[in-house]
Amino acid sequence: MNEKNSTQKLKPIKQLETMYKEHWEHSRHCEKEMFWFTNIYVAIVTAIFYFIRNTGGSHQTDFGPILMLALYGLILSVFGFMIVIALSLGHHNYIMNIVTICYRWDVMEFYANPGKPVFLKRVFRYLYEITSALFGALLLFYVFRAWTFLAVFRGYLIWLLMLFAIIIIFAALEGLLYRRKWSKHVTERKDFVKTLRNDTGGIYRKEWDIWFKKPEYWKEITHNARARGII
Known part of the structure; x- marks a missing residue:
């Protein structure tokens, strides 16, 4: 691919x-x-639920294996959530690099990325957040069933505690971990892509060695773009 005349001064x-x-x-x-x-x-979650369905209905059941499987399901769900975050940020990194190359070539018109009502990575994130919360509630439920001295607390209280566990775990994953810790990295990359798309005059391309040679150039370019009113 050949670079356009407007970028011929850049080192090929x-x-x-x-x-x-x-x-x-x-x-x-x-x-x-x-x-x-x-x-x-x-596949693993289906097997866990199948085992629980066939063994967890009786009061004579040994709840040890069920508790271990519920705990394993919770851990696996949290790992799934973290894997989605890691892969999402990796995907954003590659897209950011792609847009940077398109920007250098001055062919940004060929990178059209209209907004979507639903995002695949967000769906995956919600999936693992919800299943983490459900496995946490399931673990709590069978803890109550396994400990006979807690029998007096069974009934409505356990369902309230399960609901509380679902809300707490989901809020912790979505609110504390993602929104406060990781979402800023996604926003930084999206803002950088938006900056290059909106920079129709090639402001940063003309001073490539000044802007793009810095270790975290996307942050400085985005900050400068806000000051210029580009984004």
């Missing part, structure tokens, strides 16, 4: 087209990995 990079293709391949791989892990996860 022979490997840039190869890097561009590899970034696309890696971004697709991030999406596929979410599906691969989720397929395995669904």
Whole structure:
């Protein structure tokens, strides 16, 4: 791919087209990995629920294996949530690199990315947040059933506690971990992509070595773009 006349002053990079293709391949791989892990996860969760359904209905049941499976399901769900976050940020990184290359080539018109009402990565995140909360509530439920001295507390209280556990776990994953800790990284990358798309005059391209040679150039470019009113 040849760079346009407006970018001829930039030093040509022979490997840039190869890097561009590899970034696309890696971004697709991030999406596929979410599906691969989720397929395995669904199979394991199905087996856990099948075992609980066939063994957990009797009061004479040994609840030890059920408690271990519920705990394992909770841990696996939290790991799934963390994997989705890691792959989502990885995907954003590759897209950011792709947009940077398109920006250098001055072909941003070929990277159209209209807004969508539903985002796949967000759906995966919600899936693991919800299942983590459900497994937490399930673990609490069987803890009550296993401890005979808690029998007096059974009834409406256990359902209230299960509901409370679902709300707490979901809020902890979505609110504390994602919103407060990780969402800013996604926002930074989205704002950078938006900056390059809106920079139709090529302000940063004209001073490539000044802006793009810094370790965290996307942060400084985005900050400067806000000051200029580009985003």
